Amino acid sequence: xxxxxxxxxxTSLGRGGPLxxxxxxxxxxxRVDLSHPARSPLGSSVVNCxxxxxxxxxxxxxxxVDAVKRVRSRRDGFVWLGLHEPTDEEFAGIxxxxxxxxxxxxxxxxxxxxxxxxxxGETLFAVxxxxxxxxxxxxxxxxxxxSTGELMVFTGRDFVVTVRHGSHGSLGPLxxxxxxxxxxxxxxxxxxxHAVADHVVDDFLTAIDAVQADVDHVETAVFxxxxxxxxxxxxxxLKRELLxxxxxVVPLGRPLEELATRPxxxxxxxxxxxxxxxxxxxxxxAEQLAAFDELLNSILQAHLAQVxxxxxxxxxxxxxxxxxxxxxxxVCGVYGMNFDHMPELRWRYGYxxxxxxxxLACLALHRGFRRNDWL
Numbered sequence: 001x002x003x004x005x006x007x008x009x010x011t012s013l014g015r016g017g018p019l020x021x022x023x024x025x026x027x028x029x030x031r032v033d034l035s036h037p038a039r040s041p042l043g044s045s046v047v048n049c050x051x052x053x054x055x056x057x058x059x060x061x062x063x064x065v066d067a068v069k070r071v072r073s074r075r076d077g078f079v080w081l082g083l084h085e086p087t088d089e090e091f092a093g094i095x096x097x098x099x100x101x102x103x104x105x106x107x108x109x110x111x112x113x114x115x116x117x118x119x120x121g122e123t124l125f126a127v128x129x130x131x132x133x134x135x136x137x138x139x140x141x142x143x144x145x146x147s148t149g150e151l152m153v154f155t156g157r158d159f160v161v162t163v164r165h166g167s168h169g170s171l172g173p174l175x176x177x178x179x180x181x182x183x184x185x186x187x188x189x190x191x192x193x194h195a196v197a198d199h200v201v202d203d204f205l206t207a208i209d210a211v212q213a214d215v216d217h218v219e220t221a222v223f224x225x226x227x228x229x230x231x232x233x234x235x236x237x238l239k240r241e242l243l244x245x246x247x248x249v250v251p252l253g254r255p256l257e258e259l260a261t262r263p264x265x266x267x268x269x270x271x272x273x274x275x276x277x278x279x280x281x282x283x284x285x286a287e288q289l290a291a292f293d294e295l296l297n298s299i300l301q302a303h304l305a306q307v308x309x310x311x312x313x314x315x316x317x318x319x320x321x322x323x324x325x326x327x328x329x330x331v332c333g334v335y336g337m338n339f340d341h342m343p344e345l346r347w348r349y350g351y352x353x354x355x356x357x358x359x360l361a362c363l364a365l366h367r368g369f370r371r372n373d374w375l
Contacts, residue, residue, distance in 0.1 A: 045086035047164075048175070053077035055186030057179055068097060071158045078189050080160045082171060085111075091163075098159055101125070108152040111165040115248065117255035124155040124266045126193060126255065128200045129248030130169035133210040141233025145214060145241035146207055148248055153196055155266050160189040162196065174199045190271040197256065198278045204249050204285045208292075211245070214238055215292055215299075222303045235300050242292055249285050256282055320369040327361045 051058045051067045053076055067079045081094065088109055095105045101120035107113050113127045130149040139145070149166020162171060178185050178195050185191055218238060221230050259267060260275035267275075331354060369375045 045083045045090045047082040047084050048172075049079065049081045050175075051077060051079050052185060055182030055184070064094075065097070068159070075158075078158045078160060080175075080189075080192060081162070082175075083161065083163045085165050086163060094161065098154065098156060098161060099123070100154055100161070104154065108154070108163045111150045111152075113150065113152075115252040115255060117258055119264070122157060122265055124153075124193070124264065126153045126155070126197070126259075127151075128153070128197065128252065130164075130166060130200060131203050131207045131245060131248050132168040133207040139214050139217065139234050139238065141231055141237050143234075143237060145211060145238060146245050148244060151196065151200065153193055155189045155193045157266065158189070160192045162192075169200075169203070171196070171199070187268045187271055190267045193259075193267075194271050194274045194278065197259070197275065198281075201252075201278050201281045201285065204245075205281065207245065208285055208288050211238075211242065211292065212288075215295060219295070219299050222299050222306070230303060232300065232303060235296060235303065239293070239296050239300075242289060242296065246286075246289050246293075249282065249289055252282055253279070253286065316374040320365075320374040323369075324362045324365045327365065328358045331358050 049064050049067065051071060053071075053074075058077075064079070064081065071077050071079055083091070083094070086094075086109060091105060091109055094100075095102075100123060104118065104120055104123075104125040107125070107127065115129050116127050118125045128151045130151050132147045132149075134144045134147050136143045136145070147166070147168065149164065149169050151165070151169055151171075152163040154161040154163075164171065174195055178192065184195075215238065218230075218235055221234075224230075256275060256279040260272055260279050263269075366375065
């Protein structure tokens with residue numbers, strides 16, 4: 001059955017309008033953005049719907065409602081439903097089918113949430129920030145270094161619903177990796193939750209490794225010969241992008257610690273050990289970000305110090321040339337006074353002697369300033 005059929009079947013479960021609008025919306029979209037890898041061929045928010053039994057993907061093609069009924073009747077396996085940026089109308093029927101809490105549904109649809117893990121009865125709701133490094137030829141004061149999105153995971157006893165916001169962080173490769181390891185996938189929905197968390201944290205580390213190249217480049221540019229002329233906006237922009245990355249990494253520490261240590265019905269006890277490993281990787285990412293932040297602060301201070309030193313050097317040069325120019329100004333000022341007995345007024349060599357004295361005095365000052373690195 002097609003994906004539109006899935007949505008129509010979900011609609012038939014409802015008592016009122018919200019569920020029927022899900023199916024109508026799926027049929028109403030004539031234009032499909034096939035260039036977007038996250039959208040389904042029908043243009044709806046449903047990316048994929050798969051049933052797993054004993055860690056193996058069931059080969060038969062069933063719709064969502066039948067899949068849920070079959071899983072719950074057998075009390076074995078689970079359903080994994082993937083969504084991308086669903087609307088309120090699209091998500092209403094799914095929320096009713098899986099009995100999802102309205103507050104969690106609101107967070108999943110509207111996005112812009114802080115990383116967290118919340119429990120609503122026997123359903124676990126997790127929010128992750130996804131991160132992608134943005135390639136750029138040269139770091140400027142307006143360059144985008146990291147792009148962020150969001151990934152929400154509803155985990156129940158027999159279902160997993162993933163809701164993704166943003167143009168990156170596709171879970172297709174992750175699904176294939178899990179299906180290649182049926183033993184791990186047989187542990188249930190908590191195995192999917194762990195795989196998603198591990199996938200998100202691995203993306204953190206990948207982005208941080210790429211950002212390190214930008215930090216190294218800025219550091220090299222600051223300590224180059226013309227480092228004082230470096231645009232400080234590049235450093236500030238990199239710090240702002242690091243702040244965006246920290247907002248995704250740091251708040252996730254406590255939720256992962258709870259998943260690794262706090263007993264939960266939804267989480268298989270064997271999976272909690274894997275969450276500890278993910279938490280360790282996240283700690284490494286947070287430590288690297290803290291190190292980058294301190295390093296950028298040091299780089300910025302070094303740059304400001306270089307600017308100050310360059311300004312002081314310019315002021316010394318200006319002062320030195322002003323002192324040199326002051327010598328002929330003083331001598332010429334004496335000869336420019338209007339009185340009868342000017343020095344060497346009627347001596348034939350007086351003019352040349354005065355010019356020579358001026359030149360020697362200026363040369364002596366120039367050598368003295370050069371010796372003291374003022375010029």
